[in-house]
Amino acid sequence: MELIEMKDIKKDYFLGETVVHALRGVDLTIEREEFVAIWGPSGSGKTTLLNLVGAIDEASSGQLFIEGQEVKKLSDDRQTELRNRAIGFIFQGFNLIPVLSALENVMLPLEIKGASFSNAREAALGRLDEVGLSDFVRHRPDKLSGGQRQRVAIARALVMNPPLVIADEPTANLDSETSHKIIELMRDLNEKEKTTFIFSTHDPRLLDQVKRLVRLEDGMILDGGNEK
Amino acid sequence: MIKWIKIALRNILKNKRRSFVTLLAIAMGFAAVSLFGGYTDNTYKGLRNSAVRGEGLGHLTIYKEGWLEKGKIDPDKYMFSQEELQRISDLAEEDEDVILATPRLYISGLVSNGRTSTIFLANGVIPRDEKTIRGAWASFRPVKGEGLDEKKSYGVEMGEDLAKHLDLKPGGYGVIMATTLDGQMNALDIEVAGVYDTGSDATNDKYIRVPFTFAQSLYDTEKADRVVVLLDSWNNTEAARKRLLGKLSENGLNCEIKTWNELSLFYSKVKGMFDMIFMFIFSIVFIIVIMSVVNTMGMAVLERTREIGTLRALGLKRRGVSLLFAIEGAMLGFLGTILGIVLNVIVWAVIRVAHPTYIPPGISTAVPLIVNLVPQSMLTLTVFLILLSLIAAIMPARRAARQNVVDALGHV
Numbered sequence: 197m198e199l200i201e202m203k204d205i206k207k208d209y210f211l212g213e214t215v216v217h218a219l220r221g222v223d224l225t226i227e228r229e230e231f232v233a234i235w236g237p238s239g240s241g242k243t244t245l246l247n248l249v250g251a252i253d254e255a256s257s258g259q260l261f262i263e264g265q266e267v268k269k270l271s272d273d274r275q276t277e278l279r280n281r282a283i284g285f286i287f288q289g290f291n292l293i294p295v296l297s298a299l300e301n302v303m304l305p306l307e308i309k310g311a312s313f314s315n316a317r318e319a320a321l322g323r324l325d326e327v328g329l330s331d332f333v334r335h336r337p338d339k340l341s342g343g344q345r346q347r348v349a350i351a352r353a354l355v356m357n358p359p360l361v362i363a364d365e366p367t368a369n370l371d372s373e374t375s376h377k378i379i380e381l382m383r384d385l386n387e388k389e390k391t392t393f394i395f396s397t398h399d400p401r402l403l404d405q406v407k408r409l410v411r412l413e414d415g416m417i418l419d420g421g422n423e424k
Numbered sequence: 425m426i427k428w429i430k431i432a433l434r435n436i437l438k439n440k441r442r443s444f445v446t447l448l449a450i451a452m453g454f455a456a457v458s459l460f461g462g463y464t465d466n467t468y469k470g471l472r473n474s475a476v477r478g479e480g481l482g483h484l485t486i487y488k489e490g491w492l493e494k495g496k497i498d499p500d501k502y503m504f505s506q507e508e509l510q511r512i513s514d515l516a517e518e519d520e521d522v523i524l525a526t527p528r529l530y531i532s533g534l535v536s537n538g539r540t541s542t543i544f545l546a547n548g549v550i551p552r553d554e555k556t557i558r559g560a561w562a563s564f565r566p567v568k569g570e571g572l573d574e575k576k577s578y579g580v581e582m583g584e585d586l587a588k589h590l591d592l593k594p595g596g597y598g599v600i601m602a603t604t605l606d607g608q609m610n611a612l613d614i615e616v617a618g619v620y621d622t623g624s625d626a627t628n629d630k631y632i633r634v635p636f637t638f639a640q641s642l643y644d645t646e647k648a649d650r651v652v653v654l655l656d657s658w659n660n661t662e663a664a665r666k667r668l669l670g671k672l673s674e675n676g677l678n679c680e681i682k683t684w685n686e687l688s689l690f691y692s693k694v695k696g697m698f699d700m701i702f703m704f705i706f707s708i709v710f711i712i713v714i715m716s717v718v719n720t721m722g723m724a725v726l727e728r729t730r731e732i733g734t735l736r737a738l739g740l741k742r743r744g745v746s747l748l749f750a751i752e753g754a755m756l757g758f759l760g761t762i763l764g765i766v767l768n769v770i771v772w773a774v775i776r777v778a779h780p781t782y783i784p785p786g787i788s789t790a791v792p793l794i795v796n797l798v799p800q801s802m803l804t805l806t807v808f809l810i811l812l813s814l815i816a817a818i819m820p821a822r823r824a825a826r827q828n829v830v831d832a833l834g835h836v
Contacts (some may be wrong), residue, residue, distance in 0.1 A: 250737065295434035
C-alpha cells in the first residue's frame with residue numbers, strides 16, 4: 197500500500213472575486229521510505245501540496261489517501277489523530293513553542309498523544325541526542341541559533357516515529373552551510389530509520405541530495421517520478 | 425494536564441505587564457466584594473443582635489391566631505390567658521433549641537412628670553427573662569440606674585430622650601396613663617429605675633420597659649398578647665418555628681409565629697439596602713473581571729495564532745486548544761483571587777488598627793467600622809471568580825480552536 201496517493205487533486209483559493217488555482221489536478225504517489233523534494237518557483241503550489249499531504253488543508257476536489265485512508269472522509273478529530281500518529285512537521289519558521297524548552301518542545305507530540313512524562317522525556321532526549329542537541333535540552337527557542345531550532349523541529353517531527361515527515365522549505369531561513377547539514381541530517385534519518393521525507397524547496401543547490409524530485413509549476417506536476 | 429498548566433502559567437508570566445493589569449483588576453474586584461461582604465456580615469450580625477437582644481424580640485414571637493390582623497380592634501379576644509400561657513411556655517421549653525419562652529404585654533398611653541405629658545410605647549417584660557434575652561447586649565448598651573427589678577413592681581426603664589423630655593432621672597417619679605381593655609382610664613405611678621439608649625432616634629423618645637405585672641395592672645388584665653422565645657442560635661430560627669407551630673397546633677393552640685427578622689423592620693430595610701448595594705458592586709466586579717479576562721485572552725489568542733496552528737498540526741484537537749486557553753483564564757482567576765485575598769487581609773488589618781467610627785443614619789451613637797473576614801464567603805468568591813475567568817476565557821478559546829490550521833500557521 198502506498199503511503200500517499202493523490203488523485204486529480206485540485207485546490208482553489210478565493211481572493212475576493214478572483215479564483216486562484218493553486219493546484220490544477222495533481223496525481224502523485226509516494227511510497228514508504230522515499231526521500232522526495234518538491235521543487236518549483238515561488239507560487240508554484242509547493243506549500244499547498246504539502247499542506248494537503250499533511251492533512252492540515254482540504255482539497256477543492258480529488259482524492260487524497262494516507263496509509264490507505266481517504267482523508268476527506270475522516271472527522272476533524274480523526275484527521276488530528278492521524279497527524280499526531282503518522283505525520284511529523286518541520287516548518288520554515290521552525291514553529292517551536294516559545295515558552296517551552298527544547299526538550300519540552302520535542303516531548304509535546306507524545307504528551308498530546310497521552311504518553312507518560314517519563315516515556316516522553318526518554319524518547320525526546322533520544323531524538324535530541326540524534327540531532328546533536330544533547331547539551332541544549334533546557335534552552336528555550338530564543339536561546340538557540342536558527343540551525344539549532346530547526347534541529348529541535350526535526351527531533352519533534354521524529355519523536356512519534358511517524359512513517360512520514362513533511363518539511364516546508366526547511367532551509368529557507370538558514371545559511372547555505374547549515375541548510376546542507378539539515379538536509380544531510382534528514383537524509384541520514386531517512387536511510388537509517390526508513391522514515392519517508394517530503395520537503396519543498398526552491399533552492400537548486402539542495403537537489404543533488406534527494407532521491408526523487410517532483411517539479412511543480414503553476415499548480416501542475418511537470419516531472420514527478422524522477423529517480424536520481 | 426500538567427504540561428498545559430505549565431504552558432498556561434508560562435504564557436501568563438511571559439506577558440508580565442498585561443497579566444499584572446488583569447490580575448490587579450481581578451484582585452481589586454475580589455477585595456472590593458469581599459470587604460463589603462465582610463462589612464455587611466458584621467452589620468447584619470450587629471443588627472441581628474440589636475433586634476433579638478436589643479429590641480428584645482427574641483428569635484420567635486408567638487401570637488394567638490388573628491392577633492396581628494384584629495388584635496387592635498378586640499385585644500381581649502386575641503390575647504393568651506394564664507392557662508394558655510403556661511401551656512405554650514411548657515411546650516416551647518420542651519424543644520431542645522429553646523432557651524426561654526416568656527410572656528409579653530405591649531402597652532401604650534401617656535406618660536407625665538406632673539407638669540408635661542407625652543405619648544409612650546412600653547413593653548411589659550418579666551425582668552429576669554429580659555436579663556436573659558439581653559445577655560451580653562446589656563453591657564454594650566447598659567442601663568443607667570438600677571434597672572428593672574422583680575421586687576419593685578412600679579420601677580420602669582425609660583428611653584434616654586424620653587427621660588430628657590420629661591426631665592426625669594433614675595430615682596425620679598412620674599405617672600403613666602392608658603385605657604384598660606374594658607375602655608376605662610387607668611393611671612399608675614412609676615419610678616424611673618433606669619434610663620437606656622434604644623439605639624435608634626425614632627424610638628429613644630418613646631420607649632419604656634415596664635415589669636410584666638405592671639403592664640397587666642395598667643390594662644387591668646391577667647393576659648399577655650404574645651410569647652417571646654429565645655433560641656440557642658439564630659440559625660435554628662426557621663426549623664424551630666416549624667416545630668413549635670406543629671406542636672402548638674397538635675395541642676389545640678392556634679397560633680401564629682413571627683421570626684425576629686420579620687418583626688424587625690429596620691433589619692429588613694437595612695439588609696435590603698445593603699443587599700442591593702452588594703449586588704451593584706458585585707455586578708461591576710463581574711463586568712470588570714469578564715472584560716479583563718476576555719481582553720487578555722483575546723490578545724493572547726491573536727498573538728499566539730501560529731502557535732495554535734502548530735499545536736493543531738502536531739495533533740492537538742480543537743477541544744485541547746480550548747482547554748489550553750480555558751486553563752490560562754482559570755489560572756488568571758486563581759492568581760487574581762490570591763492577590764485579592766492578600767489585599768483584603770491588608771485592608772482588614774489597617775481597619776483593625778485604625779479603628780474608625782461613624783454614625784449611621786437613624787442611629788443615636790457612633791459605631792465602630794468593623795469588617796469581618798468571612799472565610800466561607802471568600803472561598804465561595806474565589807471559586808466563583810475562577811469559574812468566571814474560565815468562562816470568560818472560553819469565548820476567545822473557542823475562537824482559537826475553530827481556526828483553520830493552515831490559516832493559523834500562516835498568521836503573521
